[in-house]
Structures are given as structure tokens and as C-alpha cells.
Amino acid sequence: MKLPVSTRIARRVLRGMPAPRYAVSCEPGLRIPMADGVELLADHYFPDLPDSGTPQDFPTLLVRSPYGRGFRWAALYGVAFAEQGFHVLLQSTRGTAGSGGVFQPWRDDGPDGRSTVAWLRRRPWFDGRLGLVGPSAVAYAHWALAAAPPPELKAMVMQMPLHNPRGLFHRSGVFALDDALIATTMVKTQLPGPRRFHGAATHPDPDSTAGDGYWQGTDLLDAADRLAVPTLVISGWADVALDQALQQYGRLPAGHRSLLIGPWTHTSALRKGAARIFAESLAWLRGHLIGPAPPQGQIRVAVGRTTGWRDLSAWPPAAIPLSWYPHPGGALSREPPRTDVAVGVVRYDPDDPTPSVGGNSLAQKPGVQNNKSLEERDDVLVFTGPPLTEPTEVIGAVAAEILVGPGAEPLAATLFVRLCDVDERGHSWNVCDGITRVTGPPPLTITVAMSSTAHRFLPGHRLRVQISGGAYPRFAAGRQAFRIEVRSGSTVVLPAV
Template sequence: MLDRLVDKLLGLPRAEGPKPVVTRDLAVPMPDGVTLLADRYAPAGTTSAPVVLIRTPYGRKGVLSKLFGDTFARHGLQTVIQSTRGSFGSGGEFRPFHLEREDGMATAAWLRAQPWCDGNLAMAGASYLGHTQWAIGPYLDPPLAAMCLGVTASEFVSTFYPGGVLAADNMVSWSALIGRQEERFAALPNPLRKRRTRRAMSVLPLSGADVAAIGKPVRFLQDVTAHFAPDDDYWAMSDHSAEAAKLDVPVSMVTGWYDLFVRGQLRDFRTLADAGKAPRITIGPWAHGEPASLGPMMRDQLGFLRAHLLGDRTFLQRAPVRLFLQGANSWLDFESWPPPSTATASHLRPIGGLGEAVIGEARPTRFTYDPADPTPAVGGPLLTGEWKQRDNQAVEARPDVLVFTGEPLPSDLDVIGDVTATVHVRTELPHADVYVRLCDVDTSGVSRNVTDGILRLRPGFPPADGEGVVTAQVTLDPTAYRFRRGHRLRVQVAGGAFPRFARNHGTDEPVTSAVAGKPNRFEIFHDATRPSKITLPVFNR
């Protein structure tokens, strides 16, 4: 009964036949003598068959084993779930992103040597489980039969430090999760523990947030706070983006418009497509790990794996790109990403206006960012807390947020693709952040975030002109969104969005030790000489 309920909730066809055979705690030796543990889920009667490998730091029991191990095996896929180094019984120390290539390659070789594996391997999973796929996919010979990449990317560094700014909220949240995940009752909801983690994001210096959150240090947070400099190559071992174009493996991807990896995953998709690799991707209205995304992701991965391992190719008959158009509540299919569009600029105007025409002369608009009272973040692509779209009116009323609003739209406006902003700015201190957010203002005046981005300025970057003005090119997350007729576009410009992004102290002191900060005065230029703007990919059917 439970199996039938799971299939129904996930939208899967009903699986027939006996329960899978489960073998626990398989010992997989690594070249350095460490042993990693794995569980095997095999359809009844399996002698020698392909294997779906899932490498995870989150344990081999509970929801993960039910979703991937049991469900995959009931639908004919032999599956092995392995605990990564230093997690849930596997030997060694768990240091995220370290040794995943070495351990993954050794595991693949071990699996292919087992009598119950016919030599064909595929991989599946989401988030960090996607990173473990990228860690071996481009390098394995013979190659994997398929990769199913849910809410992940070939490199995580740009997600740790988007625009050069530490993603404090997500990094502290994940550090707290992995730091306590093997404690008793850790998997149960705990509002007090969650509030403690959110309070810890305000701790100074930020490197102490792990102890404030869970009472002990977490190696990962120490690593990300210590290695945030643009020229630090510490995370090179986690970056497989340079190998993406060489990947010779069938790939299926699933992500969401409010997922923290959406920008990187779409970049990977385009890299593979441009290299002629024929990947496919589904992009829904989801945040990272949102329950509503589990059914579509499981259907996508199960169908893709059955096609490439069992010869059931019915699920392959679809367009390469399937995306959800927010605001229209509809799914669209395309042959490529991004679909053809017209780059349309909306210029920031004096006294808070927004429009296509450029104003000839105008004085700059000013505000002051104070790290002692950092501009708060509302919604967006978060791991925890109030994610996705939220009412921005309270934040927009602050004096440290500039708001530029367009006229009511005469007709629906579909924006599908990559969004960028060009902001001409002069700051009193050379260390500063430029944060830009695009919002949808409905007919009642409620302003809801659609997409945003941030860029860290530092001495000499970007280069200033003779009057000290720099041109900040801010990349916002890609989106697919319908602004309804009568709604208005709104652009926010601020000096930060805390705690989603670590506050800028206005000094060159590293985040590992920065405690004190200095207020920073901003001037935003929007005239014919320095036309600050946001550029939208307007889709015409």
C-alpha cells in the first residue's frame, strides 16, 4: 500500500512485482585505504544488470532511500546508494567537495567489477548528489550511460560567492544542516533550532556563525569564509565547468526559477547544447528542495534512466527545453535556451521613474548603506526561510533602497531569458556592493520580486572614470515571467540584501575577521551620458 501511495504521489506508473532485494553496508575500498559504505537495491531476480549510482552525504535511510533506492528498483533499476567520505558510516572526514572525483572514480571501478553489474553505469540525484555526478562524469572511461542532474551545477563557487559576495544565508543554513545531520532527531522539524540558525547569520565575524548556530565549528563554513577572495584557487577541485563541453553522456536536468543553482545549471545546459550534446532541461516554479518539485524530478530521472538503461524510450519524446512561464501558469516547450527574444532596455529615471527613453540631464540619486543596519533581504532563491516571491513594500520604503517604477503595462509582457543591469555608480568608499532586483507591482500596489543579482566593487574593479564613476554590470538570475496588463515593472537598487548576502563592511578586512564597518554613500547616475538601465529579454510569440 505504501509503495502504491508513493507512486501515486510522485505521478509514476504503478510498479508491479515483488519487493526489491536490499543489501546493506557494502564495503567499497578507496585507494587511500578508507572504506565507504553503500546499500544496493536490486529488482527481485537480478543476476547481472546496469547500476544507477547515487553518492550522497545525507545518509542512506529515510526519504532518500525510499525515493531513489526503493522506487527506482521497483521500476526495474538496480540502484546503489553510497555515503560519501566521512558521512553516515563511511570512513574518513567529510569535507564537502574534497576527494569526490577520486572516491567516485574508485567506486565506479569497484561496481563494474561486481558480478551483479553488467558494466553499464548511470548516475542520478539532486543538489550535492549532482555535484558527485559532475565529479566523475567528464572523466570516466568507459563513460556513464546517463546523468540525471537535479538542481545542481558543474561548479558551485559562483553559488557560494555570487557576484563576488558570500551567500551568507545559504552557506550558514547548509553548514548548520551538515554539522548536525547525524545527531539524534536531526531530521525532525525543530523551530527553535531553525530560529537559532537564522540569528547566527547576524553574528560578527561571520566565521563564528557555525558555533552560534549549532554550538560547534563546521569545517565547510570555515572553508567558505576563509577562501572568498576572487583570485583564491582553493575551490578548483570542485569546479568541473571547463570539462562540461567535453562530456559525452546523455544528460537530463531539472531546476526551478527560485533555485540557487538555476543560473549555473542553465549555463551548463547551454554549454552542452552548443557542443552538440543534446541535453534536455525542465525548469519549474520551484525553490531548492521544494516538495512540489519532487514528483516532476522523479518522473524525469526515472524515465530518462529507463530509456538509457532498459531501452524504454517512450519518455524521450519531448522538447529539449520545457519551462514554466510564471504569471501565466503555463508550460512552454522550446528547442533551445534561451528562446529567441528582443533585448529591451528600461532606463532608471530621476524621481523614481522607469522607461525605455533616456533622460537628457539629471542629477544622480543618492542613498547611504550602513553595515550596522544592513538592507534586509526578502524572498528569493534560499535554502531555508521565506523563499521565492514575497511582498517587497516594507523594504522599498527604506531610505537605503532606491525604487524605479514604470507605467502600467498596456498589454501582457513575457520576459524569458537572461536579465542584466548596467548601473553607473560612485561610492564614497571603494569597497561596496551593488544589488539590483526586478519586481512585479500588481494593480493593488503589492511589489513581488521576480529576479535579482549583486556585484561586489573593490578598488580598481570595475575601473572608474576620471570622476570616480564605475559601470557595474550586474547579472540577474534568468527567468520566465509574464508581467500582466495593468501591472508595473519596478527596479530596486541597494547596497546589499542581508542576510542572503554577507554585509559589506566598507573596508578591506576579510569576512573571517570583520566586525566593525563604515557607512558608505552611493550616487546612482541616470542621464544621457551615464544611462543606468535594466535589459530584459522580451519574448514575442
């Protein structure tokens, strides 16, 4: 069957892709039986050889998606890979886009993936070489299959991948409100029936849902251990699943992994980064399914938004920890304070919660944003360093240690800490951040793990650290007002390379 007009148009607007090697045809609406008799729908894209051409074997890529099989998915995964010499089976997961059964997020991906591979073995065009590729929940479905990998599986590309859905919606004990609402709104408006997922994902207290077992067995990180399948992990510095992608890479055996991290969010990666992501994915899959195999162990990262790309020998790279200390009056210095004093007070009002600006989220404006208006609020502590005299490059995980001064009552609060880059115009651009719960009687020492980054602070720019009581609606607003005294001796530690 010829490709639909909408798919052909969508493929033409994907810029930066290599020239096609083959024309492409499609078998739409294939019905694939699962072990329980439910049938899932799939479209088969394949290189279209002329009748007089010599028969050729092509490897197969499997893309198991809950997002449908139409616009953009058909072009970016079906056509774009098939025209480079692959069979592509683009399958709608259970209960989505016409596939039978009930959609139960995170539940059926392993068994249904194995049933799909069993069906592939019976196809005359399947030659025993299988690769997996896809982003986000597609990557989750592939991790479920990789937990018990079939012998045909020879290569994987995990794009903006997640392996722990509970961890995505509940970070460091804090409910990721915006991400949970966006994800569950998509599920409830597009798919029937997943009430338990909606309740578990949007409940602000994950412990209250643990008893019903919804999240039990949904963390697939162990699948990466001892997995001898060459795997390319792709993420973005503003990807909501960045931490999970780095965990996956870290657990994969050395010699079977590579890493690519660009200046992307979870949703912009396949738009702004489509050409690079496709090129890297294609090279990986072609090398391991067709040959010659590409080098493994490569680590390529974007440094900031404009500095360019860097090849690293290890992740995280060797670094020198640089400690920056907040001082009274809003100063930030490499010099530790000489006396133990209060450097500021974090105040939080549930009737006017501190708003969120940018960052690693699924919100409408994620990623790097100007924080100037946020920093003008009186509930955000701001500490700014002097203009830098030379470039400072930070690659790796950033962490803050906040000393909380004494108080009359035990705390039940949150602390949000953010590192920013202030340019010559005074614009404050977020680099990375983190949040954590604060509980117990003060005084306390609170460690706030911030996300990893690769950023170059230029001469004339200044480092800035924000400390506040939240970031709403990115994270759920607290119900009670609180006051936290931040003491001197608090630090933000940067991995300088």
C-alpha cells in the same frame, strides 16, 4: 531483505509517481572498498522477481550522497527507481552516515566514484549499463566521476546541480552569508572534521583563503566539455545553483543534453516538484539505459508560478532587448531620460543593513515573496512603470547597468538590483536579482548581472526595479556606510520573447 516500515511509508506519500512495475527488496549496509582501503557503506535496492520468474537484466543507477541513506532518500531514489526496473546503489560518501574515512567536501568524489564503479563491475547483477542521478552535492559527486567517465556510464540526470562550490558561496565578489552559514551548519552538526571547508566557506573574503589552496581543483565545469554522455539538467528559477545549472547545460555538447527548469527553489524542488522531476528523470534514464532513446535537445521551462510550461527551441531563446530607464520621482519608463540628472541616492548603514527578502537562496523563506515592506524602507530606491496594456514575456538573462555619479572618495560598496512584478493589489513579487561589488573612484558604470528567468507580466501589472546597497543576511553586510548617486541613463535590459 524487506524494506523498513519507514521507507514503505515514505514511498506511499510520494504523490504523482507512476504505478510500480515490480516489488522491491534491499541489501543494506554493503561495504565497498576504496583504493586506499577505506570502506563506504551502501544500500542496494532492486526489483524483486518471484522465484519462478524469468531472470532479467536491469540497468544500475548510482546515487553517491553525503546526506545519508534513510528517510526520503531511500524512498525517492532507492525504492521509486527500483520499482520501475533499475538496480539502485545508494551510497554514503566518505566520512558520512557510517562510511569510513574523513569527510572532505569536494575532495574525494572522483577517486571514490571510480572505486565504486570498479566494485560494481564485479557484481553478478551489474550488466554494464550505468546511470547517475541526484541533486545538489550528489550531482557534484557525479560531475567528479564524469570528469573521467567510465565506459559503462550511459546517462546522467543532474538535479539542482552545482559544480563550483566557491562560486556558490562567493557571488560576483560578494559573500553569500546565509547560504554559507546554512551549508556549513549542516556539515558541522552532521559530519565530523571538515574544519577547512567551514573556514573557507564562511570567510567573507575568498581571496584570503585562496593561498591555502582549499578551493583549487573544486570547479568541475570543464567536465561538461565534450562529454558524450546524454545528460538531463534540472533546476528551478529560484534555485540557488540556477546559474551553475545553466552553465553546465551550455557547456554540454549539442545532441547530448536536455534542460528542465521549474518554479522551484533548491530545497522545494524534491517536494513540490517531485512528481514532475521524477517523471522526467525516469523517462531520460529508461530511454538511454533501456530504450528507445528519448529526443535530446529538449528545453522545457515553467513561465512564472502560474502561467504554465513552455517548450523552447534553444537556450537562451531568441529575444528582443527591452531597455527600461529609471527617472526622478520613482518612475520607470521605456523612454530614455532627456537630461543627465540624479534619479536617486542609495544610502547604506552598516548598523541597519538593508534586509533580504526571498530570492535564490537556502534561507527559510526563499523564492518569490511580497517585497512591499522592503520597498517602504528609505534605503531602497524603487522605480515603477505604468500599468501594462498587453502581456510582456521575459525569458533569459536580465541585466542592469547603473551609472554612478561623481563623489569625493573612492567607493568600496555593493549594489543589489532586483526586478519585481507588481500586481493589481500593489503586491510586489520578486522575479530575479543580482549583486556586485562597487570599487574605485566615481563616476562609474556598474553592470549588475541578474539571474535568468522565465516570467510573463500580465496586463494591468507593472514592472518595478529596486536598487539598494545590499540584502542582509542573504549577502554579508558591509562594514562601512556609503552613499551612491544613481544617474539618469541607468538601464535594466529585459530579454522579451
